[in-house]
Structures are given as structure tokens and as C-alpha cells.
Amino acid sequence: MPLITVPIEAGGGYEVTIGRGLLKSCGSIVGHAIERCRIAVITDTVVEELYLEPVRASLTAAGFAVTVFSFPAGERSKNMGTLAAILEFLAAERLTRTDCLVALGGGVVGDLTGFAAGCYLRGLRCLQLPTTLLAAVDSSVGGKTAVNLQGGKNLAGLFLQPSAVICDTASLDTLPPDLFADGIAEALKTAVLSGEPLFSLLENGATRESLSDIIAGSIAFKGRVIEADEFEAGPRRILNLGHTVGHALEQCSGYRISHGRAVAAGLAVIARAAVKLGWGRPGSAARIERALQKNNLPVSTSFTAGELAEAALSDKKRTGNEITLVIPQEIGNCVLRKIAVAELPKIIAAGLEAE
Template sequence: MNDAPAITTVPVKLGDRSYDILIGAGLIDRAGAAIASRAGSVRVAIVSDETVAALHLDRLTRSLSGAGIDSTPILVTAGEKSKGFATLEAVTNAILAARLERGDVVIAFGGGVIGDLAGFAAGIARRGMRFIQMPTSLLAQVDSSVGGKTGINTAHGKNLVGVFYQPQLVLADTDVLDTLTPREFRAGYAEVAKYGLIDRSDFFAWLEKNWRGIFDGGPERTEAIAVSCQSKADVVARDEKETGDRALLNLGHTFGHALETATNYDSARLVHGEGVSIGIVLAHQFSTKMNLASQDDAGRVEAHFRQVGLPVSIGDIPGELPSAEKLMDYIAQDKKVARGALTFILTRGIGQAFIAKDVPPSAVLSFLQEKHPT
């Protein structure tokens, strides 16, 4: 173990529900020992998708077995369309069929879809089982695996049904990121950049200079993941259930979620991180339109996202899209709406995001009409 790669630990401080995020190479192979040391003698269900399972499941089950932990794999189809009631029912039934008890563990082994789905299933199976996140995408490692948000999508919008349910541990193996497609990695990078744009302008400037090292797998990658996780952990510790400034983490998501709904969660057209990328650019442009931020800052964000290969406009989404008026309907269903009043995360510049309440719907609609490709 002394020759094992170094592990970076980021604590999430939530009193008696605090947990650690472990970040480093080779953590899949060390998962059994890490879980046994924290959870004791347990049985586990590994919820994963077919793509991740083909690449990594054997290594994880060997690691667990080596630590004396029996495991039951539960596989679902890869992609956003698995985040629905039907798959939730199937996963929950499989957990119960494996006769796992409340003190046993559900492992979410995959990207953001698996983390949200498995976390929700863990939160409701036997009224709450222990839960460990093992995120395998960049997006999941820096965002969705941390903070306890779980849920599924409905016809009315994204993530509208779910529970806040914290994991007991997050194991982020940086080696698995080398198996992602370039598109998947870029999509996750949008969430990394988000943290700089919320309140860490120095981090965004660092990303502008060092993004190639992150993409190439250099030491910059682990540093970027650790900074992102620490940023989110700090916010979650202050506002676990999004009654205050945790909403800042939704920068770009109100626009992005509407675009995902508009594409019917078709990953061939748009994946979550791409929706966030377009949404972040739109949020900065809308802030400029509302005379809150400079055109230069909005242009800087767009230029950086374009440089790394991310989509930056509604017109970058292939295929036909609903009208601007229909996109407004999706925005009105978003979780950031309170009693019909629109709440957006807007910005006064790089690293100066804030919660804007009572945003005029007419201003949003006019902006969407300007930006809509038709």
C-alpha cells in the first residue's frame, strides 16, 4: 500500500452525516478495503450501466471480494432515458430481491445518471439504505456525486422527483476518466468551469491556462477535481437542501435543463454537461442583456467553452427544437421556480454569480427569441 498512488481527501462536513470524498488513481482496486474499513461486514448492490460494467465491473467485484464483501450487480441501459420511474422500480425491486437489508450498501457505479438513480433507490428502499458513490465520469466526480441530490426525470422536466440523500463515502478514481469519450470528458468539464464562474475567478483564470493538462490527464486533472469538489462541499455544508446559496450551483442549469427536456433527453443530440455549457453561456449573455455584466466577460466565457470544444449556443444542438415559447414553458416547470416567479442564477462578471429572484418572464422570452436558431 505504501507504493499506491496518493489519495486526495476532501471532507463534506454535515455533522453526524459527514463523509469523505477520496480522489486518486486506482481507487476501484482499493474500494473493497476502503468500504470495509468504514462500513464493516456488509453486502452490497452495485448499480451500474452496461457500458461502465463492461469496462470496470470485474475489477470492482474482485476488490470487494478480496475484502470479504459479497456483491450483486444491477445493470441498466446507459443514458439519460434510464432516469425514469420504470428503471427506478426495476432497480429498487432488484435490491429487494437480493435480500439486502437496511444496513447493507448500495453502490452507485457510473456517471451522473447512475448516481442520481441509485441514490434515489437507496433512499427509498427499506426506507433508506447505506449508499456509496463511485462516479466514473468527470461530471459525476466534480458535481452530481457530491451533496446528496438524487432523482429521476419526468415528462414535466428534469430531476423533478427525488430526495436529498447523502452518501457515506465518495470514491473518485481518476484512472477511469481515461476510458471516457472526448465528448463525455468535455461535457464534464463544463461543470468544472462552473465553479470558477460562480465565485472563484482565479480558478477560472487557472483553467483558461491549464485546461489542456486536465484533458491530457496530467496532475492538473486531480487538482481541478479536488478544487471543484471542495467548492461544492463548502456550499453543501452551508446549505444542504438548497434553501439559500446552494442554488448558485445551478448556474446555467435553468436554461440547460429546458434544453434537455426539449430534446427529450436524447443523448445523441445533447448530454447534460453540454446543456450546462450552453446554459452557462446563455446566463452570462442574459446578464449582459439585463445590464448586470460586461459584454467582455460573456465573450470570455463563450470563447473558453468554444476553445475546449463545448457547444455554446442553442443553434449548436442538432435537429429541430421547440419554439422559444415552449422553452419558456419548460423553464416555468423548473425547480428554481417559486410560486410562479422565475429565479435565475445570473452574474455581475467572472466569479460573481448571484441568485436573481422575480426575473421578468417577458425579458427571458425576448432573450430566448433572440437566441433561438429559427
């Protein structure tokens, strides 16, 4: 299988390497990205069982001294307690600023590891080895890190670009179908932003064979966006397509609906609203819906426009009387649009009707 590399010009500049079987040879790629040092691999209990040994063996064979911290798998671990435990572990292991952290796992491991790397000793390097599709197509690149607070999701965090990202597509073979679909939802969001060729790879249902191209296409697009706006001063907000309603849906469901499925429904809602309100090209919402359905993702919700708008407007990161929505004008052409908060229920209501 050929390797695909995607260069990203953010932070110190780094490469995303995508290919089958890369975890068992990750040591040589890491050896090209950074000089020999101590590496703390941070992972969760599920991924530890599945993939730690090949990673540890390969890093050790390449001359790195490896130590491992593992925490219970799941979103509930993405909190200050786990972050503190990781930092105490790094201190007990006496890692120095020239050492490095490796995130081996999904978005939860990636977010916690990036955060720990950004604040331990005021910052050391970190590498991302994503093992979920969501992490591969989205969270491993871009440098956003976070933990959840009792006051809300992702409320504490920092920006830290990784020094390399290594994505072994074989590791995605063990993902259960619902986690696979969650990742596809984020890739489809990116495809609606970027247009062809990514959209065609997804619109009839993603196949395992096309995964490397889907990951590379998603990351290449996200890379261009973050290169232009690393710290989300403005244009990077385009990546929030489908997320205003998506986050509201997650919240309304008490987080029983996964992030990916919520984003899928959010994408369908905003695409239909755009067409209804004359901002989007007729037919584009129907095409987005069809693509979501072909990938076993939802296109509707039973929550009302009022419930969703209320949840969206309770977002603790929101300021003032306006919010910025990402509007799909057509596939491959989305824009940021400021609207008055009072308009939001009406916009969501339009999106809840059929196109």
C-alpha cells in the same frame, strides 16, 4: 500518484477520495468508511464491462459480501421501472438496513442508486464511485437523487448524502470526447461561481493531467455550498448557474443536445445577458466564452429567445410569477436574482447577441 481527499460536512459527514487507480483498491477505502456488511453494486451494462471486476475483487478481498445489479446504459433507464427493478433485487437478495449500496457509473447510475438507497427499507447507506467526469465533478456529491417521469425530467427523487465518494481518475480515460466535454461544462460552471484557482485550470482547455485538481476544486466548492444549504432551501440554487437556459435548450432539442453542452450554451447566454443588462462586469462574458470554446463546448444556439423562454417557463418545478436566475457579475462572483417571468424573453434575447 498522491491521493486527494475532500471532506464534506453534510449528511453524516463523508470524504471524497480522488486518485488514479482507486477502483482496484476501493475495498480498503470502503473498509475505513463503513463496517463489514453486504454490498449491492449497482451499475450499467457499459460500466459493468469496463470496471466491475476490479471493484468486485477489491471489495471481496476487504471482507464485503458483494452482489451486483446491472441495467441497460443510458438516460432512458433513469425511470420508475428501473428503480422498481433495483428495489425488487434488493428485496430478493434480502439486504438489510445495515447493508450498503455502491453506485458504480455515471450520473444515471448515481441518481438511481441514491434513490433506491434512500427508500429501500426507508433508507440504507450508499457509496458513490463516479466513472464519468460529470458524476465526478458534480452528481456524486450533494445527495440529490432522481428518476425521470413521463411528465418531465428528475421529477421524483429524494436527498441522500453518500457515506463516501471514491473517484478513480484512471476510469475517465475510457470516456469518449463528448462525454468528457459534458463534464468539463459542469466544472466550468462551478469555476465561474468559485473563481480562481479553478477557472485558470480550465480556461485554456482542461488537460488530463490537471483532472484531479479540477475534480477536487469543483467538489470542494460544491461541498461548501451544500454544507450551507443541504436541502436547497435557498443559497444552493446558485449551483443552477447556466441551467435555466440549459434545461430549456435540452427540452427544445428534444434532448438531442446533451446536458453538458446545453449548460455550456446556457452559461454563455446568461453571462452575455448579464453584461448587456449592466449586471455583469464588461469582459467577463467574453472570458467565459473563450474558456468554453477552448474546451470544445458551444457558446450559442439557433433556438430563439421566445422558444427558450417558453420552454424555461414550462418547468414543472416552477411556482408563481417570478423565477430566480443565477447572474454572473464577474468570474468568482455570482448572485441569485428574482425576476418577473415576463422579463425572461428579453433577458434571453440580450444573451443571444454578442457581448
